[in-house]
Amino acid sequence: MKLYGFWRSLATCRVRIALNLKGIPFEEVPIDLVRGDQHADHYKAVNPQAVVPALVIDDDAPLFQSMAIIEYLEETYPKPSLLPANARGRARVRGLAQIIVSDTHPLIVPRVREFLEKELKIEETRRNQWIQNWVMKGLQALEAQLVKGTETARFCHGTNPTVADICLASQVFGTQLFGFDTSSVPNVMRVFSECMKLEAFDRAQPLKQPGAPAKLQH
Numbered sequence: 281m282k283l284y285g286f287w288r289s290l291a292t293c294r295v296r297i298a299l300n301l302k303g304i305p306f307e308e309v310p311i312d313l314v315r316g317d318q319h320a321d322h323y324k325a326v327n328p329q330a331v332v333p334a335l336v337i338d339d340d341a342p343l344f345q346s347m348a349i350i351e352y353l354e355e356t357y358p359k360p361s362l363l364p365a366n367a368r369g370r371a372r373v374r375g376l377a378q379i380i381v382s383d384t385h386p387l388i389v390p391r392v393r394e395f396l397e398k399e400l401k402i403e404e405t406r407r408n409q410w411i412q413n414w415v416m417k418g419l420q421a422l423e424a425q426l427v428k429g430t431e432t433a434r435f436c437h438g439t440n441p442t443v444a445d446i447c448l449a450s451q452v453f454g455t456q457l458f459g460f461d462t463s464s465v466p467n468v469m470r471v472f473s474e475c476m477k478l479e480a481f482d483r484a485q486p487l488k489q490p491g492a493p494a495k496l497q498h
């Protein structure tokens with residue numbers, strides 16, 4: 281299995297965690313998003329959207345979009361399951377995941393940041409304000425659901441990690457990359473610290489991937 285990704289890509293991180301949790305071996309092929317390698321013809325032949333991740337299994341057509349890839353893995357490698365056993369639980373977990381995947385992460389991806397900078401000519405401080413605003417709004421929405429939900433336990437939903445925890449952890453890694461204060465989301469951070477006790481999450485984190493800097497500069 282070949283995972284096209286990038287060390288600091290939060291969407292790649294989600295798939296990496298799922299693969300690790302399910303114990304599926306894979307090889308990661310780095311696509312340097314800073315250098316713009318996602319736009320190279322050789323990568324657009326893999327994923328014409330010019331984004332990572334993409335997952336290639338045997339010689340089949342590449343799978344794309346992190347959540348579609350994770351759902352595929354869930355169906356083809358059902359154990360351990362990353363979704364609750366009942367329909368209501370699955371709806372809650374998918375809802376928590378979508379807060380991050382649909383409503384938060386898309387607002388801060390490189391092509392959006394580049395558009396703000398190069399087309400709209402928004403200066404760096406204001407661009408950082410944009411990123412911080414949307415990331416923290418997303419995490420605060422997650423925080424409110426964790427506080428309200430009676431199923432919140434060691435993880436977002438019960439005592440086993442689900443796709444909600446995968447998405448939560450990926451976005452918290454993002455706050456670390458940007459150097460944001462997360463003290464306003466204590467329940468999110470408590471779940472994150474439970475996730476990080478699991479090797480599958482720890483091994484998937486951005487700073488442990490090839491190409492990552494030894495230390496972040498903020």
Ligand SMILES: N[C@@H](CCC(=O)N[C@@H](CS)C(=O)NCC(=O)O)C(=O)O
Binds near residue numbers: 313346347381389
């Ligand atoms: N919704 C997509 C997001 C994919 C995405 O935007 N990936 C980012 C990295 S996290 C990317 O490759 N960006 C390239 C760019 O914006 O130019 C998913 O979950 O797979």
